[in-house]
Amino acid sequence: MSGTGGAGTAKEAGRTGFSTPLTELAGVRYPIVQTGMGWVAGPRLVSAAAAAGALGVLASATMPVDRLRAAVREVKSRTDAPFGVNLRADASDAPERVRIIIEEGVKVASFALAPSAGLIARLKDAGVVVVPSVGARRHAEKVAAWGADAVIVQGGEGGGHTGNVATSVLLPQVVDAVDIPVVAAGGFHDGRGLVAALAYGAAGIGMGTRFLLTSDSTVPDAVKAKYLAATVKDVTVTTKVDGLPHRMLRTGMVDGLERSGRVSSLLRAVRHAAGFRRESGMSWAGMVRDGLTMKHGKELSWSQVLLAANTPMLLRASMVEGRTDIGVMAAGQVAGVIDDLPSCAELVERIMDEALATLRALPTAR
Known part of the structure; x- marks a missing residue:
């Protein structure tokens, strides 16, 4: 099977958009996902990422259920752009959180662990795009068979809980194994990485540490300074x-x-x-x-x-x-190569400019 056709279907649309299966599925301008990070991906960061044209994802696992509804409404008050909510599929209150996502009209539901086929069906029946995160090929095959719309695959370079297989090895395995869009995560922070992911067949990239280190992130400045010094x-x-x-x-x-x-x-x-x-x-x-x-x-x-x-x-x-x-x-390994704190808008614009410049500079086959 073939993956997403990322590099083959990606097309430049001026500076107003950049089309891949991910952007078409989620309704965003650019194939970039700000991943759901507990205590970090709150309404301010998510709305800034979404307004910049990326898919902002609200982290809900570390907040009470009643706070989730308030956080979703806060994001909606800040931007009209599509965004997502990340939740734990194994949490006892997952059905209640799913109900809030549906009732509030959230565009995307992402999961840190594989959701059940029933949970996927419930979301899809309500028009919500389902995008689980996985760290192995077999997990991607499982959620794809259960009806997931896309999958985020994180290689070992990624922050938080991670595996031991590098993105450059894991990503093509998953792309070859499933017929749904694949988002590459783990080790991405710039436009060159986006182009590399598209070349592997991904439909976009997911970034956590890079969005944590923006001026829109609510992480304390002293903590950001420690990341930048690493x-x-x-x-x-x-x-x-x-x-x-x-x-x-x-x-x-x-x-x-x-x-x-x-x-x-x-x-x-x-x-x-x-x-x-x-x-x-x-x-x-x-x-x-x-x-x-x-x-x-x-x-x-x-x-x-x-x-x-x-x-x-x-x-x-x-x-x-x-x-x-x-x-x-x-922290993802990319923390060691990041040295600034742009706004989400500045970061996304920079990545897309770098990606387009990199694409133009690629040699032509003869």
Whole structure:
């Protein structure tokens, strides 16, 4: 099977648009996705990315259900451009969040984990475009068979939870395996990367760290400064946050987590679980249900499930409170090559100008 025909179908439409299967599906001007990052992708960043012509995606997993509706309405008040909402398919309240997405007329629903065939069908019946994120070819094949409209595939360079296969190897595998548009994520930050992704057959690129490092991001300035000061070697992968591979900046906090023993890790996880319960509005029963869902079909110990509570609260400490001494900073490897804080509008315009210039400079086959 063939993938998306990204490079073959992409066409220049002046500076008013750049058409690929992704832009046609989502109704956006440019084949760029601002991915849903917990505590980062709030209404201000999402509306700025959407207004700039990209697909802005609101992160909902770290907010209570009632806050989700308010956040969606805030984005709508800021821009008329299409945008999406990212949510966890395994969350116990996922059906309620899906209902809000449908009722509020959100264009795109993206998922950090594969949604069920029933959830996909419910969204599609309501006219919502469904775009799960995956990290393996088999996962892309599964959600495509279940009716997903497109898929975001993240290679090992990407920030947050990640795999160990580079985007340049994983992307063509997925493009060859499915017949739906594929969005490439992990390692992208400029127009050259967009052209490379299109050449592989992708329909666009997804970027998290690059949008985090914009003037429209609400991440504290002191935290952004730490990202800008980082080199490629300062970005590492650790399993000490929640038992799963997690790409982030190497800091004193991360070094401390790496040295911590099992008992101290579990005690810390219990404290953070309690904190996340208060922040998210979830009950202990709801968190246990989500933990059971996480364990289902996976080789996860109960200690790993409990450690998963570390992630949202450790990220919140840095991304919201600016406390990098007690928090962690998820980061793609591209953090080591980013050195400025443009607005979303400036960033998207720059990427598209670079992409068009790169396309024009490519040698002609003879």
